[in-house]
Amino acid sequence: MRGPVSTARRDGLGTLASRMLQSGRRLVDEADLIVPVPLHCARRVRRGSGQSGWLAQDISRLSGTPVMVDSIKRTRRTSTQGSLSARARPRDVAGAFTITRRAATRISGRRVLLVDDVLTTGATVSARTRALKQAGAANVDVLVLARVVRETDVTI
Numbered sequence: 001m002r003g004p005v006s007t008a009r010r011d012g013l014g015t016l017a018s019r020m021l022q023s024g025r026r027l028v029d030e031a032d033l034i035v036p037v038p039l040h041c042a043r044r045v046r047r048g049s050g051q052s053g054w055l056a057q058d059i060s061r062l063s064g065t066p067v068m069v070d071s072i073k074r075t076r077r078t079s080t081q082g083s084l085s086a087r088a089r090p091r092d093v094a095g096a097f098t099i100t101r102r103a104a105t106r107i108s109g110r111r112v113l114l115v116d117d118v119l120t121t122g123a124t125v126s127a128r129t130r131a132l133k134q135a136g137a138a139n140v141d142v143l144v145l146a147r148v149v150r151e152t153d154v155t156i
Contacts, residue, residue, distance in 0.1 A: 013051065016145055017058030020115075024143040031113035031141065033106060034060050034067040037128060055145060056115040065113070071103030072128055089123035097128050099135035108136030119144040 021028055028034075036056035053069050060067035074097060099107060112132050116125055119142075129140045 013054050014058050017055045018062060020055060020143055020145055021059050021062050024113075027113055027141045027143055028059060028063045028065055030111055031065050032110035034065050034113045034115055035071050035103075035107075035132065036067070036069055037114060037116040037125065038070070038072055051117040051145075052115055055117060059115060059143075068103060068106060071100055071107065072097055072131060073100055086121045086123075089121050092123070097131040099131055104135040107132060109138050111139045111141070112137045114140055114142045116142065116144045118146045118148060120148040 034056050036050075036052040038050070038052070056067050056069070059065070114125065114128060114132065119125060125142055125144075129142065132140045
């Protein structure tokens, strides 16, 4: 049953990755390495799976920019971000991520493109960006498929 479920979750992602590449072409071209945002630690998934991983792999395939999955790991449990207020999210994920030793050597001095499927408050992306910078990334850009906008959000 894993095949049909996996296929259903991937339907259309190639097209969406192509659109992301069109929109973020400059960022992709400038990147030395693409890193997907991993799924929540409570989920058990295959290496590189999940929407962000699949999008990153498709962008890599289309652009030729190398992708590195499984480079970011959690150092402690965090809450599911959807259950927290926008104010609580940054506190919850602060210091919760690190870069694997294997990944740190490839990230150091490089321009990294962090790929995510949905950006809500930016707390998780910010925490992961800090981890990449602490591992020595020269620059971190972020490319997301969708941005959640709420009526109370004045940042747009």
